[in-house]
Amino acid sequence: MNTHRTALTRSGAAALAAAALTLSACSSSDSAAAAQDLEPAAEAQTLTGACPDEVVVQLQWQPQSDMGGMFAMLGPGYTVDTENKSVTGPLVADGKDTGVDLTLRAGGPAIGFQSVASQMYVDDDVTLGLVHGDQLIAAAASQPVVGVTPLLAYSPAIIMWDPENHPDWESVADIGGSGATVVVSKEQIFPRWLVAKGLLEQGQIDTSYDGAPSRFVADPSIAQQGFANSEPYTYESETQAWGKPVAYDLIKDSGFDIYASNVSVRADKVDALAPCLEKLVPIIQQSSAEYISAPEATNEVIVDVVSQDLSYSPYSEGQAAYSAELLREKGLVADEDGSVGTYDLERVAGTVADLAPILRESGSAIPEDITADELFTNRFTDPSIGIG
The missing domain is CATH 3.40.190.10 (Periplasmic binding protein-like II)
Structure with a gap:
């Protein structure tokens, strides 16, 4: 296996988004030791027993900063797998170990340009997928998924x-x-x-x-x-x-008013994953809020992960910094009420009503009786989380 391993060490117990990071090569045993050195998360953020031991997230493209909320949860000792186009490390909340691992898998060319929703149905190991709002509606025809929290309130x-x-x-x-x-x-x-x-x-x-x-x-x-x-x-x-x-x-x-990069679950798995989502979704929301407020440390991680796989398009520190600043400056992360990672259900209802007929005219067999609350839910979100 053509696999590179990189350890990310932390100065103190501060959150990843604010920590000073040092990148260096290490062995798998060194990576495990780095993960073991993490302070355990509080009970409310401990995912052991509630979530799979490895939370697998299918990204829509190669790693980049509009996925910053996901990469901010990737703790020290992460391992980059160039064969499987993924990175795995401890899943952290506020820099603390939640007790499970996080694997982020590249999309786009890495999965033969299949949609994320279709990949979630092909590979049962995928826990979550990032699906743009219009594609989530289109997937309702045959591979329904449910958005449980958006990384971006608006598409860039x-x-x-x-x-x-x-x-x-x-x-x-x-x-x-x-x-x-x-x-x-x-x-x-x-x-x-x-x-x-x-x-x-x-x-x-x-x-x-x-x-x-x-x-x-x-x-x-x-x-x-x-x-x-x-x-x-x-x-x-x-x-x-x-x-x-x-x-x-x-x-x-x-007026193309979609939520982008929705963290999504297969519709037939929502109830089974509910105990996990109840704890994990607020962690994702907080991670997104912290990332957009202080993106530098996480951007270093994203740039490092990309640099280790020559099949990825180069991704520079300048591009990562520009992206994070643009997302914040244009107000694309938080909704109009300032919340991060929650849905305005009236807004998504309007989007579904607007897009579904257009998709049907293009040949998509979206059910005539589909409703927004079948596709997007605030069941697991915390509306108090926002950008300070």
Whole structure:
């Protein structure tokens, strides 16, 4: 097995998000010793007996900072497995050992670009998966999952453009009125929504986007999908062939109002996992709040994990820092009431009512009687947790 191991040691018993970290190589026995040195969590945060011994989380892509709440729970002594595209370590709450392990598995190319929901049904070892709100609704057709807490209150998805070529564009509606080509990946749902709402024309949509910057660089007359916490930084600072700002509009500002990176459970496992979720979900909420308030230590972990697997796209400290700051600055983590990791059930009901007919028109067999509370729940969340 082509496996690298990295130990993350902590100075004192402070929380991971605020700790000073030192990264160094170690053996598996050293990793185990590091984990054993952790102070035990309080009873309310002890997961032994309530959760599986190993909580396995299927990510939607390779490690990056919009998953920071999950990586902030990864304690010292973690092990990076380059063969299985995962990282495993003690699951910590406020830097203390909850008694179980956490495994974070990469998605996207690591699982053959399958959806997270489908992977959760293929692999029974997966406990939780990160599923964007629109994809969670789409999964209700045949592989239903339930969102138990969102890492992001709003999606950072954008349509971006070259401001030198299009100085008059300020919004998606402006792009729609221009007739310009909009390049997106074929699995995205938001372009269908934008067309259905009359903001773009179907003839403008080009579904050939493969994630590379080459098309945009070669033809800056187009508009292209991206994420506000990623492409604006990488195109200006890390794409030598471009090296200048891009302009963009957040899809959410056109009304595509989804919760993103929902921590989700298979619908048929919610009750069985309830004792675990009652303790774990508030830990995830608190971890997300602490991460976005002080992301530096966790960003070091994410960058380190990515650096050990050459199959991942490089992920720099600058990109991680930019992403975390953007998510906070644009208000994409906390909901309008300031809470982190809870659902506005009126809002999700509106999203389900809005998206389900569009998905059905595209051939998705979503049940006609599906309701928002079948897909999203505050059963396990703590509404008092927010960003200070």
